[in-house]
Amino acid sequence: MADIITIEGGIEIPQSDVISVFSDTAKLQPYIDRVRDEVSTEKIDLTTDKSRKAIGSRAHKVSKIKTALTKIGKDSVADLKKQVLEVNAGVKYAEEKLSQLRDETRKPLTDWEKEKERLEEIEHQKEEARIQAIQDEINNIRNFAVLAGNESIEHIAGLIEALDTIDPSEGFDEFTQDALVAIAETKGELAQAMQAKITERQQAEQQAQLQKEREENEKLRRELAELKANAAASKAPPEATINQTESRADLQATQQNVDNLQRQIDQDKQCLAHADGQAYHQGKKELDENQARLDRMKSTLPKLNILAGKKPPAVINQASVTVEFTEYQKGYIDALEQYAHWKDGVMYVGTGGKTLTEAVSEFIASNKTVA
Incomplete structure (x- = not known):
């Protein structure tokens, strides 16, 4: 027999149905309606102290049911959240290790490209210096x-x-x-x-x-x-x-x-x-x-x-x-x-x-x- 979760007010939810119930508001609505029916059976009378205390007691009962019911939903995904955290950590680890491996694999080409850029910059500076020297000589002529x-x-x-x-x-x-x-x-x-x-x-x-x-x-x-x-x-x-x-x-x-x-x-x-x-x-x-x-x-x-x-x-x-x-x-x-x-x-x-x-x-x- 499947495990049944029971809370105040006689509300019972099969353990296997918890995720399904909390994933669909249409399935969750009957439990909320049951709580409403239970607290709405008595006639509201504010003329006596007893009646007023009864109203407060019913509201408190709703609050306790809310806490118990939402706890069932939260508890049902606690393991899932833990799994998500573990999966995210695994994803991050894989990303870091594979990025490192990618960089190590490409390092010879990266080093070659950097050296090529360095040599090109040196040649560029030499060319600029050569042109500037010629321009200076032409300016000296005009001077x-x-x-x-x-x-x-x-x-x-x-x-x-x-x-x-x-x-x-x-x-x-x-x-x-x-x-x-x-x-x-x-x-x-x-x-x-x-x-x-x-x-x-x-x-x-x-x-x-x-x-x-x-x-x-x-x-x-x-x-x-x-x-x-x-x-x-x-x-x-x-x-x-x-x-x-x-x-x-x-x-x-x-x-x-x-x-x-x-x-x-x-x-x-x-x-x-x-x-x-x-x-x-x-x-x-x-x-x-x-x-x-x-x-x-x-x-x-x-x-x-x-x-x-x-x-x-x-x-x-x-x-x-x-x-x-x-x-x-x-x-x-x-x-x-x-x-x-x-x-x-x-x-x-x-x-x-x-x-x-x-x-x-x-x-x-x-x-x-x-x-």
């Missing part, structure tokens, strides 16, 4: 044209020549075209700056020459006025003396203009050697004009010598001019230092493996003076 404003013509010429030593086909890789553009644009800017300096120098020298000529002419005018006054006082014919004095003044002024213009032409030739583009064409035009002017001046010297009472020279000697390129060398060396970069504790110039010290020494040895 040649960043001038303070007080550089001499020779200094700028040295910068231009230093640019000409940079070989854009070496070390710039895929940025060779960028290097070519940077060199061309920087040389153009430096050529413009040098042309502006040449024009500024020419204007200053012309103003100084004009002032000097005005002062000398004023001195000659005073001398002529004095000669005329002395000739009038002595009643001697002054014309020959006066004319000769005037011719000597013309000779002196013309010779001085020839010397000044010759120096200017020598400087223009030097600067023109480093110019290109518009600056070269403008400089060449001015050089040709000055040369033609110099030739015209020289052609008048023999006649002026005769008028001044001097024997005309058979040959007009021109002393060779030796120009010391102190500023030029300084500009070139500054450019080398600006373009140089550090590598392993040594400063190198460009990408050819030449140290800064070697480059400076070679330049000084080959550019001591320019005749």
